[in-house]
Amino acid sequence: MLIRYATEKDIPSWQMLAKDVSDIFRAPLMSEDPEFISYINSKIIKDEALVAVDLISQNCMGFIGFSRKNNRISWFGVYKQHTGKGIGSKLLKAALDILDRTREITVETFRESYEPGAAARHIYKKFGFIDVDNTLYDKTGNSICKMALKPYKEETFSYVEETFHNNKNFYPMKMIREIHHYDLSLDTPSEISENRVKYEIRKAARAVLLNPNGEIFLLHVTKDKYYKLPGGGIEENEDLLDALRREVLEEVGCPIDIIAPIGSVIEYRKYFEQLQFSYAFLCIQNGPITHTQFTDQEIEDGFIGNWYSYDAAINLLGQFHGTSYIGKFITKRDFDILVESKEQINKILGEGEFNDSVGYN
Structure with missing residues (x-):
């Protein structure tokens, strides 16, 4: 909205x-x-x-x-x-x-x-x-x-209220980057002047999710030809980590262990006058995959999930071939999140035993 x-x-x-x-x-x-x-x-x-x-x-x-x-x-x-x-x-x-x-x-x-x-x-x-x-x-x-x-x-008084969360260990979260139009080679329409933009604030939780084989889960938005990390909006008065678990369960179909925070990204989506805050976490699959619960819009957009190696996931996020305005922001955002998570992923894979990790559960 x-x-x-x-x-x-x-x-x-x-x-x-x-x-x-x-x-x-x-x-x-x-x-x-x-x-x-x-x-x-x-x-x-x-x-x-x-x-x-x-x-x-x-x-x-x-x-x-x-x-x-x-x-x-x-x-x-x-x-x-x-x-x-x-x-x-x-x-x-x-x-x-x-x-x-x-x-x-x-x-x-x-x-x-x-x-x-x-x-x-x-x-x-x-x-x-x-x-x-x-x-x-x-x-x-x-x-x-x-x-x-x-x-x-x-x-x-503060214009941007603090995100609701019970677990304080991850906060304040590292800022990965801010994404602006000039980062995506986009121009602002002449009818939207800088001093007239009134941003709607939206907050979301994102997961870099590993399975026991060390693969990363990506969603393919087939309608607009781009890939994205699982995750979505935080509902009113919903705890941030609860939102993350709910979104992964809906989009991937499995429970997770939340291992560590990765960082946050802010997107200035001028065409929609929307300020998108994304809070990203490294997570591990902790249970079998059952059924997904995509929304009607996600079904219409052709969401398909699959597991990929780190290199394959980086490649898919880094090669956006569509024309979707939101898709350009999403792929840039999730690419940066995945790059930021590489050191943490290597540490987890090097440990070999996922269940030995201490997470935010």
């Missing part, structure tokens, strides 16, 4: 969303209301609106409008078909990161007694908003309330 500033091209999608949630807002004519359309245009002109976009379909999933001057959230909605996926939380967090957290932030929303508004109130309360005025009404006479988020002390 991508969070970016809304543009004029997004106006029809925003109006469609307003129609989709009009029953919740108790405003059946909202999408065609001239005042609402004027509001949308004003927010876009001022760069005071964010949109959540599906990276695969490029469809808009939700919008949030805000006011820098008044330091408040002024409109917030997610398509009903996309609720329950964390989209609202990410939109709100992105907006809060733009607003002044050293001052009180407010929003006028539904009262607690209004059941259809419970999901919205849940998100606000999750971020620390509290009710401060339950005597308000909107322009059509519906009862609403004002909620407020108390200010952070400036010195305690």
Whole structure:
């Protein structure tokens, strides 16, 4: 998912969303209301609106409008078909990161007694908003309330939160590299200026996984003609190492021993306005391979897994023949991770007995 500033091209999608949630807002004519359309245009002109976009379909999933001057959230909605996926939380967090957290932030929303508004109130309360005025009404006479988020002390606020993990032995992790467009001979589109990029943060766990024969597991993304290491996104409040075990079990089909940290890589994916953090670990297969659990998208992309020698794996990651934008980043990232892991792999192979290794289990 991508969070970016809304543009004029997004106006029809925003109006469609307003129609989709009009029953919740108790405003059946909202999408065609001239005042609402004027509001949308004003927010876009001022760069005071964010949109959540599906990276695969490029469809808009939700919008949030805000006011820098008044330091408040002024409109917030997610398509009903996309609720329950964390989209609202990410939109709100992105907006809060733009607003002044050293001052009180407010929003006028539904009262607690209004059941259809419970999901919205849940998100606000999750971020620390509290009710401060339950005597308000909107322009059509519906009862609403004002909620407020108390200010952070400036010195305690951080844009990038620490990754959640129980095992502290690997942290702080060595930074392997940062990957930028110029590392991949990519140019930034003229319409995306450097000072307008609003990066969505995504965090993931990656595995350099060895089997008892000393071979390394790679996934072949056949649709886009590139290879990658197993691993994937860390879910909200999920421990980093638990995420690693879960992802390997889903993509490879086996339990693992996590031997040691390798390092981290940051990717600045400007086309998607996404900041990707990857935390890589050296792992060893610890049990038979059963069945994989690929997502529908991974099946569509043609994921096929196999084991390779270190030299073969390096060769496959170093020869990207596709045109996929993400593929260019992934192969560069995983190539660097695998190069960084070579000394640790040689040490493990030299020991001969995998089960003698002491890991993070």
